[in-house]
Amino acid sequence: MTKITSIRTRVWHWTGPTVPPRGNFCTNASDALYEKGDAMSSFRFHQWLTVEVECDDGTVGIGNAALAPTVVKKAIDDWYAPLVIGEDPFDYAYIWEKMYRRTHAWGRKGIGMTAISAIDIAIWDAMGKLTGKPVFKLLGGRTKEKIPVYYSKLYARDIAAMQAEAEEAMTHGYTAYKSRFGYGPKDGMPGMRENLKRVEALREVIGWDNDLMLECYMGWTLDYAKRMLPKLAKYEPRWLEEPVIADDVAGYAELNAMNIVPISGGEHEFSVMGCADLLRRGAVSVLQYDTNRVGGITAAQKINAIAEAFQVPVIPHAGQMHNYHLSMANANCPIAEYFPVFDVEVGNELFYYIFEGDPEAKDGFLQLDDDMPGLGISISDRHLHNFRIEE
Numbered sequence: 001m002t003k004i005t006s007i008r009t010r011v012w013h014w015t016g017p018t019v020p021p022r023g024n025f026c027t028n029a030s031d032a033l034y035e036k037g038d039a040m041s042s043f044r045f046h047q048w049l050t051v052e053v054e055c056d057d058g059t060v061g062i063g064n065a066a067l068a069p070t071v072v073k074k075a076i077d078d079w080y081a082p083l084v085i086g087e088d089p090f091d092y093a094y095i096w097e098k099m100y101r102r103t104h105a106w107g108r109k110g111i112g113m114t115a116i117s118a119i120d121i122a123i124w125d126a127m128g129k130l131t132g133k134p135v136f137k138l139l140g141g142r143t144k145e146k147i148p149v150y151y152s153k154l155y156a157r158d159i160a161a162m163q164a165e166a167e168e169a170m171t172h173g174y175t176a177y178k179s180r181f182g183y184g185p186k187d188g189m190p191g192m193r194e195n196l197k198r199v200e201a202l203r204e205v206i207g208w209d210n211d212l213m214l215e216c217y218m219g220w221t222l223d224y225a226k227r228m229l230p231k232l233a234k235y236e237p238r239w240l241e242e243p244v245i246a247d248d249v250a251g252y253a254e255l256n257a258m259n260i261v262p263i264s265g266g267e268h269e270f271s272v273m274g275c276a277d278l279l280r281r282g283a284v285s286v287l288q289y290d291t292n293r294v295g296g297i298t299a300a301q302k303i304n305a306i307a308e309a310f311q312v313p314v315i316p317h318a319g320q321m322h323n324y325h326l327s328m329a330n331a332n333c334p335i336a337e338y339f340p341v342f343d344v345e346v347g348n349e350l351f352y353y354i355f356e357g358d359p360e361a362k363d364g365f366l367q368l369d370d371d372m373p374g375l376g377i378s379i380s381d382r383h384l385h386n387f388r389i390e391e
C-alpha cells in the first residue's frame with residue numbers, strides 16, 4: 001500500500017513586470033459598486049499556489065490553485081493536510097469525502113473547495129506517476145485525436161487593437177475566439193453601442209465560419225443582459241458567458257430559457273452538488289467549472305457524467321493541464337479554453353511561468369502524450385527570479 005507522507009504548499013508571488021490595468025478592460029462583479037479606480041483589481045491575481053503531495057516511495061504529485069492562494073495555503077496547512085497524510089492516494093474517493101465532510105461547515109464552497117481541489121489534483125498526478133499512466137488514461141482515455149481549443153483573450157480596448165489582436169490570432173489557425181465586454185449597466189446606452197461595435201468589428205475579422213464567444217465575467221445584471229441578448233443575436237455568438245453574478249442562478253436560468261444566445265457559466269461554482277444544481281435548473285447551456293476550484297479531478301469527473309446526462313457540454317474554464325486531461329477523457333468536452341502565452345496581466349498567464357509541460361496549441365489544437373505519466377507538468381525554475389516564494 002502506498003502512503004501519503006507529506007504535503008508541501010508554496011505561494012508563488014509574481015514580482016516580475018505586469019501589463020498595467022486599463023479602463024473598461026473587462027466587465028466584472030465590482031462594476032455594480034460606486035467604485036473609483038481599478039474595479040478589476042479584485043479579479044486580477046498575481047499569485048498562484050502549488051501543492052506537492054509526496055508518497056512514501058518518493059513520488060510527488062503536483063496540484064495547484066489560483067484563487068486566494070495565501071488563504072488556501074493556510075487552509076491546507078492547518079486543516080486539510082492532517083486529514084490526508086497517512087492515507088493511500090488510491091483511496092482518492094475516500095480522501096475527497098473526508099476532506100469535504102470534515103470541513104463541511106465552512107469548506108464546501110470557495111476557499112475550502114479550492115483547497116480540496118488542489119490536493120485532489122496532486123493526488124491524481126501522483127496516481128498517474130505511480131501507475132505510469134497519463135491522468136486522462138485513468139479517467140476514460142483518449143476520446144479525441146487531439147483537443148480543439150479556443151483562443152481566449154481579446155479583452156476590451158480600442159477597436160483597432162482588438163481587430164489587430166484577432167488578425168494575429170487568426171494566423172495561428174484558431175477556429176474559435178472569446179472576447180470580453182468592457183461596458184455594462186453603469187455605461188448605459190452608449191456602453192451598449194460600444195459593446196456592439198466591438199462584437200461587429202471582431203466578426204469582420206474572424207468572419208462567420210469561426211465561433212465567437214462573449215464574456216461578461218459577472219459584470220452585467222439580469223435586466224441589462226435581457227436587453228442586450230436580442231441585440232447580440234445577429235452576431236451568432238456560441239455563448240454568452242457569466243452575464244450575472246454566480247449566485248443569481250435564477251437569472252442564468254431565465255436568460256438561458258430566452259433561447260436567444262446560449263448562456264455559459266460555472267467557473268465560479270463549487271462541488272458536484274453546486275454544478276448539479278446549475279444543470280437541474282437549466283441555468284447553463286455550456287458548463288465551465290474549473291477543476292482547480294470545483295473539487296479537483298474526482299469531483300470534475302462526476303460532474304462530467306451528470307452534464308452528459310443533461311446533454312450539456314462541459315468546456316472547463318482556463319485550459320491548463322488539470323482541465324485538459326478531463327477534456328481529453330470525455331466525449332462531452334468538445335473543446336478547451338486556451339490562454340496563449342502572454343505577458344502577465346490578469347494572472348491566468350502565470351501558469352506558464354510556474355510550470356513546464358503545458359502543451360502549446362498548434363493550428364487550433366493541442367495534444368496530450370499517451371506515454372507521459374500523471375498530468376505531465378513539472379515546476380519550473382525558468383522564471384524563479386520573477387517570483388517571491390512563500391513556503
Ligand SMILES: O=C(O)C(=O)C[C@@H](O)CO
Nearest residue numbers: 152180215217317318346
Ligand atoms: O477565461 C475566462 O473564462 C475567465 O473568466 C477569465 C477571467 O480573467 C475573465 O476573462
Ligand SMILES: [Mg+2]
Nearest residue numbers: 215241242267
Ligand atoms: Mg469566464
